[in-house]
Amino acid sequence: MKKVLLALALAAAAFPAAAQSPVITVKESPRWGSFQVSISPYSPNIDSEFAAGSLQPYATVFGTGRPLMVQALFNKSLWITEFGTLDLGVGAGYWEAWGQGVYFSGTTIVRGGTTSIMLIPIQAQVSYRWEWFYERFEIPLEPYVRFAIVDTIWSTSGQNGVSSWTTADGTIQRGSGATFGWSTTLGLALVLDFFDTGLSRQMDYDVGINRTLLFFDFTRSSINDFGAKNSWQLAPSYWAWSIGLQFVF
Amino acid sequence: MAGPGLAESRPMLRRASLLLLLLPGFALGQTQTGTVTAFATSQGVIGLANRADCASTTSTATWAITTTGITLTAGDKWRLSTSSGACSSTVPTTFLNDVLATSTNQSIPGVFVQGMGTEGSVSCTGANDQPVNLCVYYLPGGTIPSNPLVFTGTFNFQTAIPPAPNLNSSSPGDAQLSINVTSGTETATERAVTGLTFTITCTPPAGGTARTATGNAGNIVCNGLINGTAYTVTGVARSPAGNLGAVSAQLGPSDATTPLPFVDFWTVYKLSNGVETGGCGTGGAGTVAPTLALLGLLLARRRRS
Numbered sequence: 001m002k003k004v005l006l007a008l009a010l011a012a013a014a015f016p017a018a019a020q021s022p023v024i025t026v027k028e029s030p031r032w033g034s035f036q037v038s039i040s041p042y043s044p045n046i047d048s049e050f051a052a053g054s055l056q057p058y059a060t061v062f063g064t065g066r067p068l069m070v071q072a073l074f075n076k077s078l079w080i081t082e083f084g085t086l087d088l089g090v091g092a093g094y095w096e097a098w099g100q101g102v103y104f105s106g107t108t109i110v111r112g113g114t115t116s117i118m119l120i121p122i123q124a125q126v127s128y129r130w131e132w133f134y135e136r137f138e139i140p141l142e143p144y145v146r147f148a149i150v151d152t153i154w155s156t157s158g159q160n161g162v163s164s165w166t167t168a169d170g171t172i173q174r175g176s177g178a179t180f181g182w183s184t185t186l187g188l189a190l191v192l193d194f195f196d197t198g199l200s201r202q203m204d205y206d207v208g209i210n211r212t213l214l215f216f217d218f219t220r221s222s223i224n225d226f227g228a229k230n231s232w233q234l235a236p237s238y239w240a241w242s243i244g245l246q247f248v249f
Numbered sequence: 250m251a252g253p254g255l256a257e258s259r260p261m262l263r264r265a266s267l268l269l270l271l272l273p274g275f276a277l278g279q280t281q282t283g284t285v286t287a288f289a290t291s292q293g294v295i296g297l298a299n300r301a302d303c304a305s306t307t308s309t310a311t312w313a314i315t316t317t318g319i320t321l322t323a324g325d326k327w328r329l330s331t332s333s334g335a336c337s338s339t340v341p342t343t344f345l346n347d348v349l350a351t352s353t354n355q356s357i358p359g360v361f362v363q364g365m366g367t368e369g370s371v372s373c374t375g376a377n378d379q380p381v382n383l384c385v386y387y388l389p390g391g392t393i394p395s396n397p398l399v400f401t402g403t404f405n406f407q408t409a410i411p412p413a414p415n416l417n418s419s420s421p422g423d424a425q426l427s428i429n430v431t432s433g434t435e436t437a438t439e440r441a442v443t444g445l446t447f448t449i450t451c452t453p454p455a456g457g458t459a460r461t462a463t464g465n466a467g468n469i470v471c472n473g474l475i476n477g478t479a480y481t482v483t484g485v486a487r488s489p490a491g492n493l494g495a496v497s498a499q500l501g502p503s504d505a506t507t508p509l510p511f512v513d514f515w516t517v518y519k520l521s522n523g524v525e526t527g528g529c530g531t532g533g534a535g536t537v538a539p540t541l542a543l544l545g546l547l548l549a550r551r552r553r554s
Contacts (some may be wrong), residue, residue: 008531046518046523047521048544049524050521050523054521055521057514057517057518057521057523058514058518060512060517061513061517062514099514101422101423101511101512101513101514102511102512102517103509103510103511103512107510109391110504110509110511111420111421111423111511112420112423112508112509112511113420113421113422113425113513114422114509115513115514115515116514117514156513156514156515156518157513158512158513158514158515158516159422159423159425159511159513163513163514163515163516164515165516165519173519173526173527173528174527174528175513175514175515175527177525177527177529178528178529179525197493203373229524230524230526231524231525232518232523232524232525245470
């Protein structure tokens with residue numbers, strides 16, 4: 001655990017620290033797992049439940065932009081072979097979109113006030129990173145796949161804090177909750193160690209980071225309580241791309 | 250020769266060193282130190298008065314004298330005065346008050362602020378702030394000594410006024426307007442531009458009740474407005490001591506100053522008959538959550554064993 005915390009804390013500062021230290025030629029340290037951070041343009045497909053031509057609530061309020069989602073995943077390596085690594089982990093992200101409230105004046109929409117929707121996806125994932133190309137042929141590319149079960153905590157707010165809606169029978173429906181779903185990811189990582197093996201060894205010696213990867217992937221997901229009839233769709237309608245850094249330690 | 254001579258001089262050196270060590274302590278016993286502060290009753294902070302305090306014939310301040318090294322006897326007095334420059338080393342013959350010295354940490358209420366300004370040659374309409382020195386002279390037995398002790402402090406007559414603020418924009422909400430406010434530009438007669446607070450007034454057409462809101466630079470929200478009414482918005486800045494500046498140019502009446510019953514995203518979604526009902530996951534998720542929890546528990550138990 002100590003090793004993990006140390007690696008997280010020093011990850012950002014690792015490059016300059018390593019650059020100033022003498023070259024180390026010791027054996028690679030044993031691997032434990034990995035930590036990664038990523039950013040991804042994101043837009044939930046909430047409007048999917050509304051027929052084309054009718055009012056699309058999400059697009060009407062928040063437009064068609066895709067604010068960035070920030071995510072961090074933490075993995076424990078369960079099975080490390082010469083072909084690749086099987087990881088099991090957890091992760092969390094944060095995303096928020098801001099828009100203006102609307103007022104329907106006949107057929108005209110007047111905008112004013114502020115409203116927002118916030119998502120905090122929490123996930124448990126299993127992934128496999130194929131390291132054979134790099135280990136065997138020193139080709140610095142590692143394809144990977146990941147499958148995750150996601151619980152997205154969400155909250156909508158307006159002028160007076162968290163939103164609420166009162167139904168015809170007087171039931172109050174608060175604009176916050178949690179929605180389950182799944183996601184699957186296909187990605188390709190570039191092994192940065194390939195470009196400076198000396199620095200890579202130094203990082204391993206200094207902070208225990210065995211490998212640094214720059215990755216790019218596509219994720220397809222569905223977050224609608226596995227099709228429950230009273231759940232909205234918080235996943236994007238498309239394969240969402242993301243880019244980030246992974247530190248294997 | 251050098252050896253024995255040095256040896257003989259050692260006891261003498263020790264005695265001299267001891268004396269030198271004792272000297273500062275002796276000197277400290279003789280030192281009288283002290284500070285003076287003044288708190289205008291109308292202000293929330295020590296050492297500050299505004300234009301109104303300066304011109305008022307009733308506004309008072311409380312002086313606080315804190316001294317050490319003085320042993321008071323009956324009949325001792327404090328002489329209170331102010332000065333635009335450094336406190337004089339001679340006891341002034343024109344002064345604010347002579348007060349019986351009853352304590353080395355004494356609080357003296359009821360000192361007229363106007364007098365403090367007059368003594369300190371303050372112009373209550375000056376464009377710039379005017380600091381004065383507070384001077385308290387110790388009069389043993391109530392008489393002027395040949396070598397008087399004076400304790401000092403500072404006090405600021407904040408006479409600078411702020412310029413009219415800029416009302417940059419208005420964003421309407423449900424029964425409210427959010428007004429973006431920044432400080433106006435400093436002029437020769439309006440020099441207060443930092444630490445300001447702003448009061449926004451939202452006035453409906455004739456006959457309605459105006460609403461005010463106060464805040465720092467940025468967005469200030471006028472609440473409790475009537476939806477569908479076009480308001481006229483004005484603002485005024487106030488210096489930290491409370492000097493009011495000129496009223497800003499007005500904003501509106503316009504669409505931007507007309508609050509409307511805007512609805513938030515959740516309401517738009519529900520008005521469109523959205524199916525989500527809020528709360529925690531349902532349907533298939535109801536089985537997934539306990540399954541995940543069970544898996545986690547099993548993994549943890551396996552690791553322990």
